[in-house]
Amino acid sequence: MVLYTDLLVVGGGPAGMAAVLQAADSGLSVILLERYDQLGGQLVKQTHRFFGSKDEQAGTRGNVIARAMEEELEQLDNVTVLLEATALGYYEDNILLVSAQHSLKKIKAERIIVATGAAEKMLTFPNNDLPGIYGAGAVQTLMNLDGVVPGRRVVMVGAGNIGLIVSYQLLQAGVEVVAVVEAARQIGGYLVHAAKISRTGVPIYTGQTIKRAYGNGEVEGVELWQLDHNWQGIPGSERSLAVDTICLAVGLRPLTDILVQAGCQMAYVPQLGGDVPLRDDNLKTSNHRFYVAGDAAGVEEATAAILEGELAGLSAILELGAKEGQSLEVKKRTVKKKLDKLRKGPVGEKIRAGLLKVRRDGNAGKDRYSHTG
Amino acid sequence: MRIKEHPVLEFKRGKMIKFNYNGRELTAYEGETVAAALHAAGIKTLRKSTEFQRHRGLFCAIGNCSSCMMEVNGVPNVKTCLTRVTEGMVVAEQRGKGDLGALY
Ligand SMILES: Cc1cc2nc3c(=O)[nH]c(=O)nc-3n(C[C@H](O)[C@H](O)[C@H](O)COP(=O)(O)OP(=O)(O)OC[C@H]3O[C@@H](n4cnc5c(N)ncnc54)[C@H](O)[C@@H]3O)c2cc1C
Numbered sequence: 368m369v370l371y372t373d374l375l376v377v378g379g380g381p382a383g384m385a386a387v388l389q390a391a392d393s394g395l396s397v398i399l400l401e402r403y404d405q406l407g408g409q410l411v412k413q414t415h416r417f418f419g420s421k422d423e424q425a426g427t428r429g430n431v432i433a434r435a436m437e438e439e440l441e442q443l444d445n446v447t448v449l450l451e452a453t454a455l456g457y458y459e460d461n462i463l464l465v466s467a468q469h470s471l472k473k474i475k476a477e478r479i480i481v482a483t484g485a486a487e488k489m490l491t492f493p494n495n496d497l498p499g500i501y502g503a504g505a506v507q508t509l510m511n512l513d514g515v516v517p518g519r520r521v522v523m524v525g526a527g528n529i530g531l532i533v534s535y536q537l538l539q540a541g542v543e544v545v546a547v548v549e550a551a552r553q554i555g556g557y558l559v560h561a562a563k564i565s566r567t568g569v570p571i572y573t574g575q576t577i578k579r580a581y582g583n584g585e586v587e588g589v590e591l592w593q594l595d596h597n598w599q600g601i602p603g604s605e606r607s608l609a610v611d612t613i614c615l616a617v618g619l620r621p622l623t624d625i626l627v628q629a630g631c632q633m634a635y636v637p638q639l640g641g642d643v644p645l646r647d648d649n650l651k652t653s654n655h656r657f658y659v660a661g662d663a664a665g666v667e668e669a670t671a672a673i674l675e676g677e678l679a680g681l682s683a684i685l686e687l688g689a690k691e692g693q694s695l696e697v698k699k700r701t702v703k704k705k706l707d708k709l710r711k712g713p714v715g716e717k718i719r720a721g722l723l724k725v726r727r728d729g730n731a732g733k734d735r736y737s738h739t740g
Numbered sequence: 741m742r743i744k745e746h747p748v749l750e751f752k753r754g755k756m757i758k759f760n761y762n763g764r765e766l767t768a769y770e771g772e773t774v775a776a777a778l779h780a781a782g783i784k785t786l787r788k789s790t791e792f793q794r795h796r797g798l799f800c801a802i803g804n805c806s807s808c809m810m811e812v813n814g815v816p817n818v819k820t821c822l823t824r825v826t827e828g829m830v831v832a833e834q835r836g837k838g839d840l841g842a843l844y
Pocket residue numbers: 377378379380381382383400401402403406407408409410413416417418419452453454455482483484485503504507528529532533622660661662663667668669670671672802
């Protein structure tokens with residue numbers, strides 16, 4: 368049996384929820400798929416006060432923002448939320464195969480918004496598969512959702528915002544953070560977060576990285592070494608730290624498998640975290656049924672994810688002939704302005720450079736999987 | 741290990757339940773994931789790699805990476821980071837790639 372819907376949104380993080388909320392008074396049928404058994408995506412484990420723009424809830428804790436969106440969503444009767452529902456793959460005839468609570472469903476939709484978020488990046492070093500090595504998001508999940516700590520002594524790799532924030536959360540949970548290690552010469556994250564860590568006496572080593580992990584079946588320690596100006600390890604500079612946990616906060620990579628399967632033109636854009644789909648300024652990809660929003664479109668932050676979700680949602684429902692089209696057009700313009708404002712200034716520089724490479728209007732770089740012209 | 745006191749968070753833990761891990765009885769709080777319950781009991785090795793038998797543990801905790809797959813109630817390749825532990829659940833380290841033969 369095939370389920371039909373006007374709009375299908377894959378991923379119930381801030382981007383996906385924001386997209387669905389736009390369809391409130393549209394009269395369209397909407398299905399939201401979420402792999403986990405609750406909505407909120409990465410936001411539910413973010414217990415710190417948010418960085419980002421003042422108008423867009425900076426200062427509020429991430430988990431609180433997620434709850435508020437979810438409550439709003441529950442009011443909508445044209446929306447079906449499927450939890451524990453993973454989109455497995457895209458098939459011809461525009462069918463998405465979904466594993467929903469251990470049974471298979473086929474869903475056919477007029478428009479699909481992919482808001483699947485991102486996956487943690489890995490580093491290559493000997494023994495990087497030992498138990499005791501985690502992505503930073505995993506450590507957050509364990510501590511902040513389940514109230515379980517990953518170990519007793521941790522080394523954090525990466526001094527971007529995520530590495531700094533999770534280090535602080537580890538300290539709050541009573542775990543010893545032995546050091547924060549950063550390959551670059553400078554700390555990448557905001558100074559407020561770095562200062563919070565330094566004040567507690569945790570050293571932040573820049574220009575260093577992991578040489579290898581060691582341990583018999585599980586992490587027992589880590590060897591660090593210094594990097595030269597070509598990012599090569601300097602022999603003789605090694606030192607060992609006895610730790611039972613290594614936390615990697617070395618960035619995220621957009622989850623775009625479904626878009627690749629759907630034949631969307633992709634491009635490798637380091638500024639956005641990896642392979643991302645080309646899109647027009649309404650976030651429509653080169654497959655006319657597919658939109659992309661949030662970290663799946665390029666790793667950024669939650670405010671951008673929410674605004675992109677709104678933009679993709681509005682664009683999709685306008686195409687589907689939603690009621691109140693006029694006022695939705697106005698709303699769409701406002702959202703675009705907010706996104707531009709958010710990405711202004713030096714903080715948005717990297718994102719702006721990345722976005723130039725994924726515009727479908729001619730500026731696109733050479734892509735890897737080109738199916739369509 | 742479990743967090744007992746936290747400056748920001750309060751953990752609403754479910755009731756205590758028992759489950760079985762490789763023939764041993766362990767306790768957990770209802771509602772937490774299998775991977776978290778095992779971590780709380782100090783168990784970090786969740787499986788071995790199929791070719792070289794290298795130990796593998798939790799890595800991403802959001803269902804992306806497959807490093808945490810185990811056999812749960814006889815079903816192989818279950819992502820224990822997404823699966824909630826229940827009373828009497830039988831959790832076991834999986835051998836090799838897992839076999840669905842007995843089930844289908
Ligand atoms: C440690 C940390 C700290 C952060 N701090 C901040 C901060 O202070 N301020 C800020 O603005 N941002 C912050 N962020 C970033 C912010 O959390 C993300 O940018 C934001 O959550 C992205 O939203 P999203 O909806 O695109 O993706 P996600 O939140 O990742 O949501 C994607 C959802 O899709 C689901 N999914 C994936 N694949 C499938 C599939 N195939 N089928 C069904 N469902 C699927 C996932 O389970 C997930 O729920 C932080 C991130 C981290 C990791």
